[in-house]
Amino acid sequence: MIDFESAPSGMARTTKKAVGDGSYLRGLNDRQREAVLATEGPLIVLAGAGSGKTKMLTSRICHLIEAQGVPAHRILAMTFTNKAAGEMRERVARMLAESARQGGGGYLGNPELGTFHSVCVRLLRRELGRTPFTKPFVIYDDSDQLSLIKRVQERLSIDDKAFSPKGIQAAINRAKCDAISPEEMESAPHDIFGRQVKRVYDQYQKDLVVNNALDFGEIICMTYRLLRDCEDVRETYQDRFRYIHVDEYQDTNRAQYLLLSMLAKKQFGGHENICVVGDEDQSIYKWRGADIRNILDFESDYPGAQVVKLEQNYRSTKTIIAAAGHVIKNNLTRKDKTLWTENEDGLPIVHAQLPDERAEAELVVSEIKRQGSHEGRGYGDFAIFYRTNAQSRQFEDVLRREKIPYQVVGGLRFYDRKEIKDILSYLKVILNPTDSVNLRRIINVPARAIGKTTIEKLDEVMMASQGPITFWEILERAALDPSMTSAGTARKIGAFVQLIRKITEEQPKLLLSELYHLILDETGYVRELRKEGTEEAEARIENLEELDTIFQEFEEDQFNQLSEEERKAQPEERKRALLPAFIEQSSLVSDLDSMEGQASSVKMMTLHSSKGLEFPVVFLVGMEEGLFPSVRAWEEASEEDIEEERRLCYVGMTRARERLFLSNVVVRRIWGNVNYQEPSRFFVEIPGRFLEMRDFAPQVFGGASASTQRSFSSIPAPKTGGWSPARPATPAATGAGNDVIGRRIHHPEYGEGSIVLAEGSADDRKVTVEFAGKQRRKFLFRYVASYLS
DNA sequence: TTTAGCTCAATTTTT
DNA sequence: TTGAGCTAAA
Numbered sequence: 087m088i089d090f091e092s093a094p095s096g097m098a099r100t101t102k103k104a105v106g107d108g109s110y111l112r113g114l115n116d117r118q119r120e121a122v123l124a125t126e127g128p129l130i131v132l133a134g135a136g137s138g139k140t141k142m143l144t145s146r147i148c149h150l151i152e153a154q155g156v157p158a159h160r161i162l163a164m165t166f167t168n169k170a171a172g173e174m175r176e177r178v179a180r181m182l183a184e185s186a187r188q189g190g191g192g193y194l195g196n197p198e199l200g201t202f203h204s205v206c207v208r209l210l211r212r213e214l215g216r217t218p219f220t221k222p223f224v225i226y227d228d229s230d231q232l233s234l235i236k237r238v239q240e241r242l243s244i245d246d247k248a249f250s251p252k253g254i255q256a257a258i259n260r261a262k263c264d265a266i267s268p269e270e271m272e273s274a275p276h277d278i279f280g281r282q283v284k285r286v287y288d289q290y291q292k293d294l295v296v297n298n299a300l301d302f303g304e305i306i307c308m309t310y311r312l313l314r315d316c317e318d319v320r321e322t323y324q325d326r327f328r329y330i331h332v333d334e335y336q337d338t339n340r341a342q343y344l345l346l347s348m349l350a351k352k353q354f355g356g357h358e359n360i361c362v363v364g365d366e367d368q369s370i371y372k373w374r375g376a377d378i379r380n381i382l383d384f385e386s387d388y389p390g391a392q393v394v395k396l397e398q399n400y401r402s403t404k405t406i407i408a409a410a411g412h413v414i415k416n417n418l419t420r421k422d423k424t425l426w427t428e429n430e431d432g433l434p435i436v437h438a439q440l441p442d443e444r445a446e447a448e449l450v451v452s453e454i455k456r457q458g459s460h461e462g463r464g465y466g467d468f469a470i471f472y473r474t475n476a477q478s479r480q481f482e483d484v485l486r487r488e489k490i491p492y493q494v495v496g497g498l499r500f501y502d503r504k505e506i507k508d509i510l511s512y513l514k515v516i517l518n519p520t521d522s523v524n525l526r527r528i529i530n531v532p533a534r535a536i537g538k539t540t541i542e543k544l545d546e547v548m549m550a551s552q553g554p555i556t557f558w559e560i561l562e563r564a565a566l567d568p569s570m571t572s573a574g575t576a577r578k579i580g581a582f583v584q585l586i587r588k589i590t591e592e593q594p595k596l597l598l599s600e601l602y603h604l605i606l607d608e609t610g611y612v613r614e615l616r617k618e619g620t621e622e623a624e625a626r627i628e629n630l631e632e633l634d635t636i637f638q639e640f641e642e643d644q645f646n647q648l649s650e651e652e653r654k655a656q657p658e659e660r661k662r663a664l665l666p667a668f669i670e671q672s673s674l675v676s677d678l679d680s681m682e683g684q685a686s687s688v689k690m691m692t693l694h695s696s697k698g699l700e701f702p703v704v705f706l707v708g709m710e711e712g713l714f715p716s717v718r719a720w721e722e723a724s725e726e727d728i729e730e731e732r733r734l735c736y737v738g739m740t741r742a743r744e745r746l747f748l749s750n751v752v753v754r755r756i757w758g759n760v761n762y763q764e765p766s767r768f769f770v771e772i773p774g775r776f777l778e779m780r781d782f783a784p785q786v787f788g789g790a791s792a793s794t795q796r797s798f799s800s801i802p803a804p805k806t807g808g809w810s811p812a813r814p815a816t817p818a819a820t821g822a823g824n825d826v827i828g829r830r831i832h833h834p835e836y837g838e839g840s841i842v843l844a845e846g847s848a849d850d851r852k853v854t855v856e857f858a859g860k861q862r863r864k865f866l867f868r869y870v871a872s873y874l875s
Numbered sequence: 876t877t878t879a880g881c882t883c884a885a886t887t888t889t890t
Numbered sequence: 891t892t893g894a895g896c897t898a899a900a
Contacts, residue, residue: 165889168889204890373888675890692888694886695889734887
């Protein structure tokens with residue numbers, strides 16, 4: 087997604103001087119500094135939650151560039167999310183700019199910094215000639231992949247009842263996580279499912295090439311194989327990436343591990359200047375192929391590796407850190423590592439037990455309201471974490487009723503919405519007509535009377551043809567040959583082919599937003615939606631308007647990145663390049679990337695989405711056996727599975743800065759059934775002295791209605807002194823009305839800035855601060871009041 | 876070809 | 891309970 091917050095504003099810089107004296111070694115603790123300075127040879131940094139890992143990584147990169155004189159482009163840093171990559175890029179740029187102002191600097195280029203996938207895509211594009219592709223490829227997401235698998239199954243006459251396409255997809259992706267190709271796939275003699283998977287996988291791979299497409303797993307695998315099989319390519323990149331950094335190493339899968347080996351290991355000619363950073367206690371993606379052994383075995387993989395542990399936490403209260411520590415201690419497959427903090431003790435963790443999920447939502451929301459009005463918090467201070475997306479419903483209902491702004495993170499991604507995918511399919515087809523998955527998607531959207539029968543006929547022709555032929559070529563032929571279908575159908579197909587040709591022709595001359603409107607006009611997409619007149623259709627139209635904004639933002643963004651001369655020269659080239667650039671970006675983003683923006687709203691998300699984030703107040707809800715830890719009813723939970731759930735619990739708890747609320751309910755309706763739930767075993771793992779129990783559940787057997795009256799604070803909190811609000815209300819924060827525009831800010835993270843915009847009032851007052859590099863950030867004024875200089 | 880009703884399945888989802 | 895995806899009728 088486009089990062090609106092950090093888009094260059096194009097305005098003149100207003101700040102003069104940034105953070106302190108600019109040395110990137112200042113402000114680091116001993117362990118962090120040790121990791122920064124250990125630049126040669128393998129290094130593993132075990133970075134506990136909130137221990138300043140990103141700070142360490144960015145300082146290290148700057149140190150390499152400035153102190154060691156390593157050319158920036160020789161440094162590689164890989165993350166898992168765009169968000170993490172963006173944050174690092176931003177911080178590195180800021181540090182370097184700062185140091186240049188201090189008289190240092192003179193560095194060249196930028197470090198290669200991005201997600202595993204984006205780095206690999208760039209590499210593959212550069213080495214396109216060494217791949218099976220003859221022209222730039224598109225990227226298939228999971229649903230595109232599933233469509234293709236269904237197609238393959240159909241063609242191979244593999245029954246989709248006996249072998250569910252989803253199951254086959256999962257098996258193929260599991261193989262890709264392990265970098266296993268169809269040929270390398272072994273199937274036991276009696277493993278009939280495995281044999282079918284192998285058949286589908288094999289054909290699927292061939293189809294990918296015909297379609298000029300890659301799936302997520304293949305991006306990594308293909309890069310790995312390219313490096314493995316082409317010595318010259320391997321040498322090029324080993325030489326280029328002299329210093330390798332990997333973030334969230336605990337989440338790497340086998341394929342990523344192998345890829346890194348190719349680049350770094352001595353055995354393959356590498357230099358072993360590899361620095362991996364991770365926390366085995368936060369490995370929560372085993373089910374997606376992450377292999378925790380990668381981090382546990384690093385020291386034996388890279389003999390002589392230095393080990394640095396970052397154990398000081400700067401985020402949470404002592405209570406939260408201690409409680410989380412007691413939980414994670416129960417895991418056996420982990421390294422010896424104990425988080426500690428110099429922060430305040432803080433208040434006890436509240437454990438509330440409630441009659442049902444409705445009461446749970448009411449309680450959480452009433453606590454949010456109470457803290458909002460009595461403790462001076464803004465809505466953006468609160469986060470609700472749950473194990474499954476389905477749990478968000480209850481909370482949304484209550485929040486909506488109470489008119490409290492909220493934002494659900496995750497769930498259905500913006501780019502996964504039907505209408506958005508449809509439009510993007512048009513764009514992808516324009517770029518790459520060989521892409522049959524997207525072509526099939528749009529051929530009858532909006533409805534243009536080219537239905538299933540027609541498609542089946544075309545498929546038959548396609549199968550009967552000698553040699554590979556793309557679906558697009560079949561369409562072109564069918565448009566001219568009425569005998570393939572019928573005269574009427576041939577005309578309809580002809581109209582569609584003309585439509586695509588026309589848009590394709592116009593594309594190079596148009597801006598993205600213009601192209602988008604051309605597509606809407608020519609297809610009548612919005613007209614069709616309006617005809618429906620339903621609420622759902624309205625929502626879709628709104629999403630399409632949002633897409634229009636995204637296109638415009640993207641254009642501006644691209645434009646701002648150009649130099650003066652580039653802007654004048656070759657406007658045509660620029661327009662032509664917009665579409666491929668956009669498609670690439672949109673294929674590799676998630677919703678989380680755009681989460682900032684709505685500062686003053688309660689955030690709701692799954693525990694998985696919460697990784698890497700932090701909030702002053704966290705509610706971890708639905709802590710019940712079976713739900714969290716999650717256990718499939720028909721399977722016995724293995725100790726390994728429970729350990730992963732426990733890590734998830736640890737991740738959730740350590741997101742909280744000041745206050746943590748845990749809750750469980752006694753009766754929960756799941757899929758329409760009433761379930762009697764046991765409290766999660768994780769409660770037992772937290773020593774009683776950190777917990778404050780508030781049990782509202784017995785009510786359920788008498789009168790449940792009383793439950794809505796309850797609140798977390800209806801039982802007075804015990805007096806365990808030591809806690810004081812982390813952000814005391816300063817005079818500036820409470821005294822509304824004074825003009826703050828132009829006031830200078832010294833932010834501990836972003837450095838020097840000045841307030842350029844103010845909106846809202848009292849506790850909800852928000853200010854926009856512009857930092858070095860024209861970087862703008864929006865804060866609640868209360869947040870930054872204490873940073874005023 | 877479209878659409879209304881039925882069946883079936885159902886965690887988590889960085890890219 | 892919800893929704894997605896598919897068969898049977900219009």
